[in-house]
Ligand code: SF4
């Protein structure tokens with residue numbers, strides 16, 4: 011079973027949320043999945059409210075951002091990567107960022123949120139870099155339901171649609187979660203509740219997560235983004251969200267304090283530090299250009315997920 015939430019991670023422990031903060035590092039612009047509710051001009055809906063990300067950072071600029079965030083909010087205990095695309099669709103930039111931030115700020119917890127497609131390939135790397143906290147967003151475990159949410163899944167150079175794509179994603183999410191738990195990571199599952207699509211599926215997602223060893227389930231209400239294919243989907247009411255949380259299977263622990271933060275949020279949850287504010291200071295593809303001084307990190311040159 012996934013380790014218990016620790017007392018100083020604001021997302022994994024409601025008790026910690028008012029006392030400790032996190033800084034998100036937007037170093038991951040690409041994604042390998044197309045969710046019907048996502049508009050790529052916006053932050054990842056799996057983790058974020060749909061505000062435009064202020065800018066993608068290079069790994070080196072991300073280190074500076076952590077420095078400044080800690081100056082502004084010393085209570086920050088977590089450095090996380092949650093987009094604006096999928097972190098593991100940007101492995102060069104993400105692994106290098108984790109390496110740099112982990113060595114410069116050893117007291118911080120390292121945290122990552124992913125759609126899980128590439129997770130089985132990177133669990134060992136994440137653990138070796140000291141990433142202890144992991145979130146996987148799973149919106150379905152039944153391919154028929156998943157196909158109504160995931161329009162495309164790009165894996166190994168192939169574009170998979172419909173149930174084939176959803177099925178591959180689900181299979182990889184569950185394998186990745188089990189591997190992460192086996193390696194001692196503290197994991198949670200986020201589920202975007204799309205009321206007319208997956209309301210009846212969330213309990214099954216939680217049951218599958220439990221079987222993989224994960225108890226923390228964060229049911230996130232859909233925030234429709236106008237202009238994308240799922241822009242017309244209706245968001246759930248507060249009562250619907252609560253009904254779904256209350257119906258989770260025995261053993262699951264529902265989280266209720268998620269603030270749907272931006273991919274560049276920093277500070278206490280909901281504390282008004284939604285964005286660090288400065289523009290792109292390092293190029294849109296953070297993985298390729300190193301630090302400008304010729305130093306090659308351990309994670310430079312890793313294979314890149316075909317988009
Ligand atoms: Fe958008 Fe996130 Fe889905 Fe990728 S995983 S398509 S960034 S919501």
Ligand code: SF4
Nearest residue numbers: 021057268269270271
């Ligand atoms: Fe934590 Fe939720 Fe914000 Fe992620 S989106 S940092 S889980 S509160």
